[in-house]
Each structure stands twice: as structure tokens, then as C-alpha cells.
Amino acid sequence: MRYFVEFSYHGKAYHGWQRQPNATSVQEILERAFSLLLRQPLAVTGAGRTDAGVHASMMVAHFDTDHPVDMEDLTYRLNRFLPGDIAVHRIYRVQPDAHARFDATSRSYEYHLVQEKSPFLKDLAYEYRAPLDVSKMNSAAALLMEYEDFECFSRSKTDVKTYFCKISRAEWEEVSPSKLIFHITADRFLRNMVRAVVGTLLQIGEGKLDEEGLRRIIMSKNRSEAGASVPAHGLYLTDVSYPKTILKTNE
Secondary structure, rough: EEEEEEEEEOHHHOOOOOOOOOOOOOOHHHHHHHHHOOOOOOEEEEEEOOOOOEEEEEEEEEEOOOOOOOOOHHHHHHHHHHHOOOOEEEEEEEOOOOOOOOOOOOEEEEEEOOOOOHHHOOOOOOOOOOOOOOHHHHHHHHHHHHHHEEEOOOOOOOOOOEEEOOEEEEEEEEEOOOOOEEEEEEEEOOHHHHHHHHHHHHHHHHOOOOOHHHHHHHHOOOHHOOOOOOOOHHEEEEEEEOHHHHHHHOH
């Protein structure tokens, strides 16, 4: 039987989502908890990977068990067992072939940026003091939806078959005079893509790059042409969407 689990985590203590041989990952901690509480070796497959230090306010994964589980009770017991920086929100039954990664129709991220020192956001937002023209950054962000090949924003030497992504939302929100949030949604993302996009848009906000320059960067397909990647601690995975057909409705 296959189940989906929705959860969130603060990424500071982890070397990303994916299990790694010499570093602590969110996947490792979650698999250990599930295996102990369900008393069987258990693998958890995530909707995607997040890099070291990146947060998730809503991540999805799937797991398989031989016997039905009490979903509310398991959610409660997991939260009692897991460390304080990982929280399980919901577990639900899905079709046997439903896949947390391959069935996802879209993913959404936010990048949080503050323009003044804030001790309470030190590990949760990027402090960036340079004056920014948010209107220009939003105008440039809208251009991203005209393109599909984003090799210029991808980490080098990644084993992907295509650099094509369909972006459906890309915009900056002025939350307060000193805080900005960049929202972006697409059917898929490349490694390091959001952080590279944000770094490039900040160049536009500072007047170091214009919209035609952004177009040239995208057409170049060259990572070295785009802006530097912003730090991981400002990035959040905020949503993963699925078709309703994945739900197990007959029980």
C-alpha cells in the first residue's frame, strides 16, 4: 500500500533532502523515524531534492507498507519522535503507482530577502542591503515565462536529459519596506535554478543588467553568463501539486 506524506523542515541542520553517505539529510531522518515506528525497513521517496540549507514549508514524499496504517495516529507519533525542525502535517492513501516525484504537475518556491539586519531572520532570509528597483525586477521576471530552455541557470555537470521548464509564475512581492519575497512556480526546476534566477534579477534591480541582457543570458545557455547564486538559507519549497487521480478513493 502506498501513502503520501506532507511535511515541512528548517534546512539549516541538514545537507539537503537527499540521503548522502557522509552528511545528515532530511530523508535519512524521516526514513529512520518511519522504519522504527512501523517496525519495518522503509524507504521514503521525495518530490524532489533541496540543497543544503534550503527550507521546505511543504514537501511531499511517498512510502510503501505491507499493512494499512492509522494515518492520524502515525502523524501524531512521528511528530513526537522527529526533531523539532521537521514536522509531519498529513498522511494519506494514494494509488499504488502514484509517485511523489514523477506525478507532480508543478512546484513552487519562495526566496526571502531582507534589506536590513534582522536577528530573527538570520537563518531564514538573505540580508541584501543594495537599493533595488522592484518594478524593474518584476518586469524582468515576467520575461522568464516567454522561455522554456533555462540551461543558463542550471548547475554545471548535472545529469539531466533536458533543460526545459515551463514557468507559470515569477514575481516579487514587497512584504514590507525592508522585506521582499520572490515567488516562482514551474512544472519542474533544474539544480540551483531558483537561486541563480534570483541572483540575476538582483543585478537588474541594482541597474547592473537590463532586460535585453537577461534575454542574451537565457539564449546563451551558459551558466557563467548569469548572476551568482544567492545563499541557500533564503529559499523555501512551498508547494507541490498533483492530479486528484492519484488519490485512493475506494477505501
